[in-house]
Amino acid sequence: MVTLYYHPGACSLAAHIALEWIGEPYGAREVQFGDKEYLKINPAGAVPALDTGEGWILTQDAAILRYLARRFPQAGLEIQGSAREEAEADRWSFFITGDLHPAFFPLFVPNRYTRAREKEAFDDIREAAKALAHKKFALIEAHLSGRRFFLGEKRSYLDAYVFPMERWAQKLLDDGLSQFPAVRAHHDMMAADPAVQAVLAAEGA
Numbered sequence: 001m002v003t004l005y006y007h008p009g010a011c012s013l014a015a016h017i018a019l020e021w022i023g024e025p026y027g028a029r030e031v032q033f034g035d036k037e038y039l040k041i042n043p044a045g046a047v048p049a050l051d052t053g054e055g056w057i058l059t060q061d062a063a064i065l066r067y068l069a070r071r072f073p074q075a076g077l078e079i080q081g082s083a084r085e086e087a088e089a090d091r092w093s094f095f096i097t098g099d100l101h102p103a104f105f106p107l108f109v110p111n112r113y114t115r116a117r118e119k120e121a122f123d124d125i126r127e128a129a130k131a132l133a134h135k136k137f138a139l140i141e142a143h144l145s146g147r148r149f150f151l152g153e154k155r156s157y158l159d160a161y162v163f164p165m166e167r168w169a170q171k172l173l174d175d176g177l178s179q180f181p182a183v184r185a186h187h188d189m190m191a192a193d194p195a196v197q198a199v200l201a202a203e204g205a
């Protein structure tokens with residue numbers, strides 16, 4: 001059985017949703033940031049981490065999502081198609097990992113982005129992060145327009161992957177998702193999904 005290490009509402013929510021969609025028994029352990037014991041699981045201290053139940057641990061959200069999709073193909077979350085279709089999926093997975101998700105880091109931990117310790121400095125960094133996240137969501141908006149799921153008509157692990165960031169944007173950006181109707185529609189579709197609701201309730205997020 002696989003076990004997911006997560007923090008409520010964090011990016012680990014994506015893998016948690018994927019596990020719920022897959023429907024096989026799994027474990028889920030809540031982690032507090034800064035927990036020294038957790039460094040034995042993931043020396044980077046970050047969630048998610050997945051104990052594969054096979055004697056090895058996998059970290060990195062995108063890798064975990066793809067691994068789960070491939071390990072449990074019956075759930076239909078994996079992306080299998082032409083070289084172009086798989087490359088498109090990679091493109092968006094890497095965009096979420098490398099562009100969208102990190103845009104939020106300074107919003108959550110501004111102290112890591114300056115040596116100043118004044119509230120004004122943190123506020124300034126948070127504002128810059130919001131502007132950056134806004135720019136990234138404009139790209140997601142253009143992609144999602146006319147698409148129900150992230151890759152069109154078929155649900156994939158990318159739908160789970162983008163959802164935590166959609167929630168953060170909804171809560172933390174000054175105008176939420178109001179400038180991004182397609183992202184908002186995707187967020188609302190995900191939020192209405194019974195499996196997603198079960199995971200949010202389990203995490204208390």
Ligand SMILES: N[C@@H](CCC(=O)N[C@@H](CS)C(=O)NCC(=O)O)C(=O)O
Nearest residue numbers: 010011033045046047048060061062
């Ligand atoms: N590149 C990593 C980033 C993971 C990450 O930064 N997770 C955040 C939560 S969304 C975290 O654990 N932050 C705690 C920390 O950085 O100390 C991934 O995609 O898995």
